[in-house]
Amino acid sequence: MSTVDKPPRMLVLWCPDWPAVAACLADGAPLHLPAAVFHANRVVACTAVARVAGIRRGMRRRDAQSRCPELQVFGPDEDRDARLFEPVAAAVEELVVGVEVVRPGLVAVPADGASGYFGGELRLAELLAEHVSHQVECQIGIADGLFAATLAAHRSRIVDRDRAADFLAPLPVDELDQPTADRAELVDLLRRLGLRTLGAFADLAERDVAARFGRAGLIAHRLARGLDERPPHRRRPPPELTVTKAFDPPLDRVDAAAFMARTLAERFHGGLARHGLACTRLGIYATTENGEELSRVWRCAEPLTPQGIADRVRWQFEGWLRAAPGERPSAGVERLRLAPEETVEGHSLQLGLWQEGLRGLSDETTERAGRALVRVQGLLGPDSVFTAVLDGGRGPAERVRLVPWGDPRTPQSPPDVPWPGRLPAPSPATVYAQPLPARVLDASGAEVHITRRRELSAPPHRVSVGDGPPREVLDWAGPWLVDAHWWTPGGDGVRTRVQAVLAGEPETAVLLTRVGGSSPHWTVEGVYD
Missing domain, CATH: 3.30.70.270 (Reverse transcriptase/Diguanylate cyclase domain)
Known part of the structure; x- marks a missing residue:
């Protein structure tokens, strides 16, 4: 070395x-x-x-x-x-x-x-x-x-x-998967290739690692060899990249600091990006109204995204403003400075503003869209801009959750595991916040219900939505049944979903749901395009 x-x-x-x-x-x-x-x-x-x-x-x-x-x-x-x-x-x-x-x-x-x-x-x-x-x-x-x-x-x-x-060298290769850098897939691949220790991985030629595993594998290979994540070609950041903001009145609430952090993080990250740099050590420096000086440096395994910068500013304010009496600042923060204590070349940055969904767009387009959303939040408030996160679940309303822009987009339940009774793709284009009441009738005019064998009593023949006239069912599919919350008092019981195409001008495809419980009834949960 x-x-x-x-x-x-x-x-x-x-x-x-x-x-x-x-x-x-x-x-x-x-x-x-x-x-x-x-x-x-x-x-x-x-x-x-x-x-x-x-x-x-x-x-x-x-x-x-x-x-x-x-x-x-x-x-x-x-x-x-x-x-x-x-x-x-x-x-x-x-x-x-x-x-x-x-x-x-x-x-x-x-x-x-x-x-x-x-x-x-x-x-x-x-x-x-x-x-x-x-x-x-x-x-x-x-x-x-x-x-x-x-x-x-x-x-x-x-x-x-x-x-x-x-x-x-003798430690298991699993040690590469640290909380600050998710390498679970890489570790799994290395184990399947027979590389079970850090020493076995380190013995590979760097050129072969780069060709087979890419940049993420090359960083892990450096760690396994006892080196730092990146070669020491880090540049001393120009002083103008420091971002400073004064507050009047001073910041004394964490929620206000979290909202401010999103806008400030965009400015800080944008200034670095224009110089072709990304931050790996973030200095957070604050001055209170009474002149107290607060500081903390956060070290990061990967170059920071705007969301990562905002998260660390929010966490730091949590520590400062909610400390025990006698340890917290005696007044609110009137001046905040973000300083890039260490930077790397900008190509090391993995942009993730949108997480999923805009992979086809350029980095510049993604950043510009993100800045626009932050500006809208600045005008209308933090709860004015939402993006969708795919969650686990069986019905369409359960599978999509809206989160405010800038908040963590972590699924609350795993979307990729088996969900018995899940409605097959495609999902309805429109899902009602309050399902519309409906009646589903068979050929004799009786309401279709669920038998003890968990089957429809008869094929759907006509459907009326709300106060509208009955419409003939041209085609239908299902049922998909879910026994929901059977363990709780007053649970919904069995939910039965049926896809149906209704006659009319134009023809309409709907998702019908029969809700069980003490008063079973049909609703229209969504409409397909």
Whole structure:
């Protein structure tokens, strides 16, 4: 390894299971009881006590609760995690300068200067662990480069200088899949190819890795070799790329700060993009009305998108404004400055403004559309612009959820898993917020109902919608049945969906739904184009 390509010596302080620990702290729940955080009914984090009971990441909620009935269940909340981690980061900063928050639960600091001051790396780790342990349990690791130092922290290790590659070699390739960089697909592919350790992956030629796995594989290959994510060709950002904004009245509410962060993030990101740069270390600096100076640096594994910048500003304000009495600022923030502490070439940026749906458009078009939506929000308010997210579910209304522009577009339930009774494609072009009342009659004029065998009593012959006249059914398909909320008192019971084409000028294709329960009835849930 050349001196130029040598990664810096880093110390990482890691708080194990931080999302679960933060959830317990926020709820006032005791940490000696098993607890887990769930997303989409799967475990994303759990406490050590829960792991002793057999709980593991990725486990279904039903399985987890069957293994541990007393399990405390929490939902994910990034703002909560960031807010409660700010005192931990501040405690680290009391001893060591240059603290960088990688994510809530993990901070990194340069090790060389601090270890020389405190008398060695071991002494530095001992003092830091003792200083932070009165707040939360933590583990510390020191190694060359952030990735190796993070894995060293998971094992409470101090890796000798220039031995990061040897330390990483026997570790499983699964370690590449970190919360700050989702590499699950790459890891799965490497395992299927027989590359089960970081050392086996690192032994591949860089040219072959680039040809087979692309840019994402090349970054992972550098990490497996004990190098940094990117070669050290980072540029010193011009001072004019710093974005500053004054507030009158001062900001003293997190929701106002979150709304402001979206617009400011667009400006900051746009200025970098015009210089062909992207930010990998974001400095957030604030001045309160009483002259207090607040600062924090966030380190990012990948170049920041506008959404990533806005998220970190919001998380930081959560930590500042909702800290415990005596630790929070004495006044609102009247001046905020965003500074690119470290940048890389702009081609490293993976634009994701729209997440899905506009892949055919150019990056410039995508950015311009995103800025336009942010401007509309600035004029009409944060809840004036929505985009659709595809969720899991059986009916069309369940599968599409509208989220305000700039909010996380994470599905609440997995859309790609089997959903028995799901309506087949295509979905109706129009889905009514309030379904229209309808009557579905058979050839004898009697209303079509559901038999005990879960079948239609007769083929649909005529349909009337609302107060309109009956229309003949030209064709129909179905039924698709879902037994909905049968376990809750007053549940809807069996929902039956039928697609039907109605005669008329023009002919109309509708989605008919019979809602069970105490008063069964038919509705028109949607209309097809």
